[in-house]
Amino acid sequence: MVIAVDFDGTIVKHKYPAIGKEIPYAIKALKLFQERGHRLILWTYRAGRDLEKAVEFCEKRGLFFYAVNNNFEGEEFDGTYSRKIYADLYIDDRNILGLPDWKELYETMNNEDSEKAKEGKSKF
Structure with missing residues (x-):
């Protein structure tokens, strides 16, 4: 599955152009999605140096994207x-119902039932 994920307000608290604090479990959930074979695209309003800072923020935490603001690496817009x-x-904080908790989002996408999560058997 290809997952496009926003940065500000989704991976980190919204402080644009600064980088806010990491939203709990965001990086962990995204890395778990990758482990399951999903391709992640960083899909953000950021550009130029602000975009580079966002990518660096994620990479320092071990999160590397399949593509950034493109469908695939090297795509050229003509x-x-x-x-x-x-x-x-x-995955975006601007969704009609907002951004769910990252634990809930991961468990929903991976069909982990709430009993399993309550028993501490979830990946979180």
């Missing part, structure tokens, strides 16, 4: 197609 990122799932 104006003949849409800039919308293709993904099977979009």
Whole structure:
């Protein structure tokens, strides 16, 4: 599955252009998604040096993206197609119902029932 994930307000608290504190379990959940074979695309408003700082923030924590603001690494935009990122799932704090807790999001995507989580058998 391809997962496009926002940065500000989703991986970190929204403090743009600064980088806010990491939202609990965000990096951990994203790394677990990768371990399950999902491709992650960083999909953010950031550009230039602000974007580089966001990528560096994630990489320092061991999170590396399949692509950044593109459908695949090396994609070039020439104006003949849409800039919308293709993904099977979009994780963003601007969703209509907001951003769920990362533990809940991970468990929902991996069909971990709440009893398993309550028993401490979840990956979290």
